[in-house]
Amino acid sequence: MSFSFPDASAESGSARRLSDDDEAGESVRRHEFNFYKARQAATGRELAQSVTEVSKGLVFVKKGLADVVAARENFEERLLQQLADLETSLRAETTSREE
Structure with a gap:
């Protein structure tokens, strides 16, 4: 029965793959964050x-x-003046008819 130790180079390769995956994931997260920031800035503008x-x-x-x-104020002023003139005319007319 022979026993063999795990290959150290295989472990190194898998560690390297994990490291590459971490870097790729970090890159994706960074791009997503930058996209989010740009979208928020555009929305703000x-x-x-x-x-x-x-x-x-x-x-x-x-x-x-x-x-x-x-x-409206001009119209109201003109209307009040016309009413005052009409009232004066009516008073003069009623006074002249009473005499």
């Missing part, structure tokens, strides 16, 4: 661009609302 567009839109809406408020 897209969100920043969207916020900028919304801000510009809000400025436009604010200006439009200010114009509407000014027009």
Whole structure:
């Protein structure tokens, strides 16, 4: 009965394969992480661009609302003046009819 020791070179080869597998796995993880970072950065830029567009839109809406408020106030002032003129005319008419 003969007994043989395991071949040391075979163990070295399998250790080398494990090391290569670890390096390959690390490389894949690094690439995945870099991809994730790039995707997050792109998403951040897209969100920043969207916020900028919304801000510009809000400025436009604010200006439009200010114009509407000014027009409404102008209309209200003219309407009140016309009502005052009408009231004065009616009072003058009723006064002249009473005499």
